[in-house]
Amino acid sequence: PYSLQYSPIPNYEKLMSTIYTVEERKKLEWGIGLLVDGRYVKRTHKFFVICGDPGTGKSTILHIIEQLFHGYISYFNAKELGQGYTFATASFKDAPLVAIQTDGDLSHLYDNTLINQISGHETILVNEKGVKQYPVDLKTMMFMATNKAVRITDAQSGIIRRLIDVYPSNRTLKNAEYFNLIENIQYELGGIAQHCLNVFRNMGPNAYGSYVAKEMIARTNDVYSFLSSQLEMFDDGEKVDAST
DSSP, X not given: OOOOOOOOOHHHHHHHHHHSOHHHHHHHHHHHHHHXXXXXXXXXXXXXXXXXXXXXXXXXXXXXXXXXXXXSEEEOOHHHHHTTOTTGGGGGTTOOSEEEESSOOOTTOOOOHHHHHHHTTOEXXXXXXXXXXXXXXXXXXXXXXXXXXXXXXXXXXXXXXXXXXXXXXXXXXXXXXXXXXXXXXXXXXXXXXXXXXXXXXXXXXXXXXXXXOHHHHHHHOHHHHHHHHXXXXXXXXXXXXXXX
């Protein structure tokens, strides 16, 4: 319902600059620009998790993405994917461009297989109730909002190199102003898409190729968290023995 165009996007700018810091906002806009460009989606093995407290605007960007890619979106259940639920792949039967969950949970991630396959844009077997399994070739980008940190299991899980974690700033707007901005964003979609495309092209398709979600790892991996907290002691050049 819109065309790419260079146009003012004051409502979007006000909203995003409040809810996210510059670096966190950049991650999301890079991901949206990747989808708008379209040429590098298949080779970009990533998925996005927006993690924060209730009421911090995590779902706001997902509602904007819904408007930007209307007709190309499916809704998935991350918890079912992470626990190997039999029919979890049914959400991907139409090979959507974008898969969204506004309130997901990967805090008890028992099986990484499906998430790795989907974020890696592989061909998966879709299992629907009453239907014989069939293969679907995916180029779907997953976006999930959550209140709980993703459980990072080990370095071989594939999650570490696929996850791009995003955190709201915890800055908020008054209700009346927030809903006014949301209402008017529908008139800025062409400018928003162009802006995100510019962000993506300026950063390049490999901007997050070696990205590691260190903050998310620290939240769920006790050993990593301890070593990070003691990093200065290890960096001072002195030997560390058992009595230290």
